[in-house]
Amino acid sequence: MKKVVIPCSGIGKAFGAVAREATYLLADAEYSDTFRTICLPLLMTDDEESKQIVLESDVYTIDGCPKKCASVLVRHAGGNPVMEIMTPKVLANNKEHKPETVLDIGDGGRHLADDIMRIILNHGGIE
């Protein structure tokens, strides 16, 4: 069973775009044998297949603001994230990795996404 990474949708904030980028670094790149993602809004429409994936997998959530949509929706579906990452908190440890805008997160945002990817990998995402 693959591990599941779920970012917030974050259409209004650069931090949301960074969460999305970090997710793709894991689910679409060299770690795609281990990680996958699902569409977050499917959890608010009570999609049964998505709920089952959340219930049966190790779920990592990446949120861009204190509303923590990704974590809240995983719990709404009955799941319990093994790790909840807040993008701004990761930035606090690497202040030079500040993202630019939601349209273009820039080099800082890409570095921040890389930081998040490494936090998840170091948590045990890769055996």
Added chain:
Amino acid sequence: MTFKPKVGLISCSGEACSGGNISRAATLEVLHHLRPNETVTICLPLFLAGDDAERDFAKHFPTITIDGCNKLCAAKGTARYSSEPAVKMNLEDYAGNYCRSDDERRRIQGSSKLVGKIAQDIASHVDRLRD
């Protein structure tokens, strides 16, 4: 002078489907370039994760939902948690099923014409709703 409310745009986030990336890109194009002063947005999951102020979004603003596939999460989520959308748009009406294989879902550069077409249609709906 007549007050014209802004129009709400709600895109599916579609992380696992390239259709979601296209609907998101088209929505951002309207919000930032085509109709920046006439439109507002909110993250779709906030309808569930947020509070009453967020759930009132589609009651305050005539709202266009832009979905990336036939699951219509944006339209269904908006109707369920906020209010019935004024317009429901679906990428599959333009290009069929766009949920491609995983390694292609981020590659929307080759779809810039499609993004532009959908963005123009969103802008047209915005203008009509504000007339």
